[in-house]
Amino acid sequence: MTRAGFVTFVGRPNAGKSTLLNRLVGTRLAIVSPKPQSTRERVVGILTDDTTQLVLLDTPGLLEPRYALHKAMQYAAQQAIADADLVVHLVDATSDRPEDLTALAQLPAPPTAPILVVLNKVDQLAPGRREALREEFPDAELISAATGEGIDALLAAIRRRVPESPFLYPADDISTQQTRFFVAEFIREAVMDQLEEEVPYGVAVEIDEFREGSTPLYIRAVLHVERESQKRILIGSGGSRIREIGRAARERIETLVGEPVFLDLWVKVLANWRRNPAALARLGFQVPTEESRP
Ligand SMILES: Nc1nc2c(ncn2[C@@H]2O[C@H](COP(=O)(O)OP(=O)(O)OP(=O)(O)O)[C@@H](O)[C@H]2O)c(=O)[nH]1
Ligand SMILES: [Mg+2]
Known part of the structure; x- marks a missing residue:
């Protein structure tokens, strides 16, 4: 058993x-x-x-x-x-x-x-x-x-x-989540590593395009920030910061997917997204309503 x-x-x-x-x-x-x-x-x-x-x-x-x-x-x-x-x-x-x-x-x-x-x-x-x-x-x-x-x-x-039970997933699976979830997370990890104070907390990453079968694997992601000032910090002078974030994230993504990746990063303002339930829902977060609370 x-x-x-x-x-x-x-x-x-x-x-x-x-x-x-x-x-x-x-x-x-x-x-x-x-x-x-x-x-x-x-x-x-x-x-x-x-x-x-x-x-x-x-x-x-x-x-x-x-x-x-x-x-x-x-x-x-x-x-x-x-x-x-x-x-x-x-x-x-x-x-x-x-x-x-x-x-x-x-x-x-x-x-x-x-x-x-x-x-x-x-x-x-x-x-x-x-x-x-x-x-x-x-x-x-x-x-x-x-x-x-x-x-x-x-x-x-x-x-x-843990209870006696048949296996719930194939024995060699390591997650139930899609690669694009981890790609977005690795980009956010690079942001957390490289930027200080409030900025990393104001960043949400959305994968816009994940072109299966292309070589290198083409991934376009949008980094949403809450304000113009955060956008300037994230891009850095002459684009130096966002290039560095892309380089660090790409290395981790390539290790996960096992092939070369072209990572195309864009920065956009999604005003006050952390406080905005509609923006959060669009980014995939489930904001509880009173009825849905456990
Ligand atoms: N010295 C030491 N540091 C640890 C240990 N486990 C985790 N850390 C460090 O603690 C910090 C937080 O680790 P995380 O795994 O991100 O913690 P978490 O509980 O997932 O944090 P949240 O996602 O923010 O809730 C990191 O700097 C880790 O390297 C440990 O056993 N020993
Ligand atoms: Mg954690």
Whole structure:
């Protein structure tokens, strides 16, 4: 009998959820950044061995929503919690303590799935501090998503907790999401790496054209920004910044698709898109209405 199930990673921004997804799948699928709020939508990674298939759901960091994009991000996390067979609540052990997930995710009722508390970034802790955490939270797993420490024990703990089930997806799939989703994310990752303060948060990437069968693979993407001033920063003097963003993103895209890519980037203003439900819907975000809340 095989096991299979949905395992949802949740936690505060920057806890290391996306790093953990990439570590387990063994591929850089999800974008990672030292800046918080890098993940905006559910990212799916699949890990299959002979007996168990884990469908891993990475989610946006949980925060108090301040505008419509935040509400869509919180809703994505809430939905992934509702879909879960197991919730992995990831905590940055260098800065935070385990806390009540129902309150943190602003859920109307506790999740039905079991919750496994995982303390991350233990590579940054002194040995004495680790021991103290082990004693205080005996049911928690201590890991470093960055170094791989504790990952085998975590995987065993996860596998024990997913239900008996046939596999849900073909055994060699690593995601359910299309390449164009990851292309847009890798462009946004390059923006997060190269620009500071508010600018990365004001950028949304839309894939306009993805020309299958062309050599090199032609991809045209639009980087939407909220204001003219952000557009100028993103383009840079003589187009230097957008060229550099394109170069960095193209390298990652080529690694994913395994062929040469021509990446054609355009910058446009979509005024205040983060606060505008119609603009968010056009960009593919689901903004909850009162009725659709869990
Ligand atoms: N030292 C250390 N750093 C880590 C570890 N795991 C993640 N990080 C770093 O923490 C930062 C945030 O990691 P992410 O994986 O982007 O965190 P996240 O939880 O997905 O963040 P959001 O998507 O913003 O909610 C990055 O700089 C990672 O390199 C770890 O085990 N040890
Ligand atoms: Mg993330």
